[in-house]
Amino acid sequence: MLHCLIIGAAGMLGDGLAKRLVKDGQIGGRKVGRMTLFDIVAANTPSAEEIGVTVETGDISLPETATDLIASRPDVIFHLAAIVSGEAERDFEKGYRINLDGTRHLFEAIRKAHEADGYCPRVVFTSSLAVFGSPLPDVIGDDYIITPRSSYGTQKAIGELLLADYSRRGFLDGIGIRLPTICIRPGKPNAAASGFFSGILREPLAGLPATLPVDTSVRHWFASPRAAIGFMAHAAAVSSELLTERRNMTMPGVSATVADEIEALRTTAGEAAVALIRHEKDPAIEAIISTWPQAFDAGQALSLGFEADESFEAIVRAYLEDYAPAVERAS
């Protein structure tokens, strides 16, 4: 019976992951018997008849928090907790405290438990495309250099390095997964530079207007929340024997232009939805987006069985099924 710990369980992906584990009931054929859901605020408790679920709250940047979380020796640890990109850029100290020190305290707590009794959990660490920085090739391979251009990306890149070293040492059995940009992100519009990628679909699907601040030729790398949650669940199940020393890898995704997004909206929701998109360039956002990756060759992840969404239209359909079942569909 596996005990799974989700650190960062109150977020959109953490919440979805908890529900997914309840639904699956197992990881790699081993039954999930217990889940601990940790975050700075209380996570939702999924309804689970056969799984004992504990919700805990605390500050992951304090060393004792990780020690407490490790005391019960969870078999699988999903480490999703992070201050997001914008906040890590605005508040330098907080970003390093949560994203770097928090991760290091967790790995150190695991190392000390390993030295005490041989403990060696599978650790799934969610990294980000933000580890990549321009200049970038059109298609980024698994061998391309990591040169982040944000403090958030730097902190994630350092987490990847630590994960690899602690795994190599045998203290933990880590796998780092760089998630594509999540689209369609459910919920309300936000101020992130990437917000429009979801907004130009989510808002029109709800009959609301949305602003597109970049050209329709802009290309980026996407995964649905469903696919991202699938990556995490699969990462927990990948056999240790298949993992090389390269423990961190880019997840497969859908490379799509804004025009592809709009076409998928047209197919799923009709011309009236497309008409709700207002084109209004924002040079500041255009400048930021111009440095972002467009596509990857995620060969290592594909060889390990990670599966992307089938198309951008599949991304929109997944959103409608998972988050907006009440929305009327075209045709």
Added chain:
Amino acid sequence: MLHCLIIGAAGMLGDGLAKRLVKDGQIGGRKVGRMTLFDIVAANTPSAEEIGVTVETGDISLPETATDLIASRPDVIFHLAAIVSGEAERDFEKGYRINLDGTRHLFEAIRKAHEADGYCPRVVFTSSLAVFGSPLPDVIGDDYIITPRSSYGTQKAIGELLLADYSRRGFLDGIGIRLPTICIRPGKPNAAASGFFSGILREPLAGLPATLPVDTSVRHWFASPRAAIGFMAHAAAVSSELLTERRNMTMPGVSATVADEIEALRTTAGEAAVALIRHEKDPAIEAIISTWPQAFDAGQALSLGFEADESFEAIVRAYLEDYAPAVERAS
């Protein structure tokens, strides 16, 4: 008048750098007026008539040490201090404490000084080829991924990431230089896996026998101590305007096989010296060396004016001039 701080000044390269700065008397056309030489043990004081030299000792892994070193606001900081690869692998905690925490404390002390009064020194950080891990191409370009296979390499890679982020933020003006394997390293033989690269030359040049544990076809990437010290001095002088966001770069070197080394020994010291090399394979060392880089395309560093030794023979001649003037040479 520049004030230069060398952290790690008691080591072979730190000692050579201090002498070089005294000899040059300037960095990028600005006069060196003061030098602080810091290490865990007292560094040698170079004889300097026109430069005030202060020797300080302390533990760089303590936050207050960095704060004290920054109090006098040195204009140029050379951060060479590190626990070496073998020791960082044997003593996990010590390696992270010195190589990661020590570097971070230094950068944090600089950031706090920056926030107090706008301080922004040039920081020259010596990194290592150990940031690279197999599988590696025959010639490694500036865009190749960093996947260290040692804790030392991991710590250096994290130092590079921090240097880049603190530079991007404007807290410091950093440049990270990955030094080639130093050859011929003066002094006594040591137990490092790389020791033979120097040993098979240094010992025969002194009339002593040496053991070669690998095949003569083994290829690696080298710089003389003179060239490495030149890299550091040049890194201090590179104009900030020429530095992109990619603040860390591989230094140019000489790609040479062991056979090339032996040929250079033959040219400089004759057949009798070559005859002192005993060929005795060591599978453990062969296995380690097989994962090491063979050659680099150090385009970024070359474009910034860093200069490698001219040939392997030049490396041997530099050693004879700098460290073994009494050795008789074959004519």
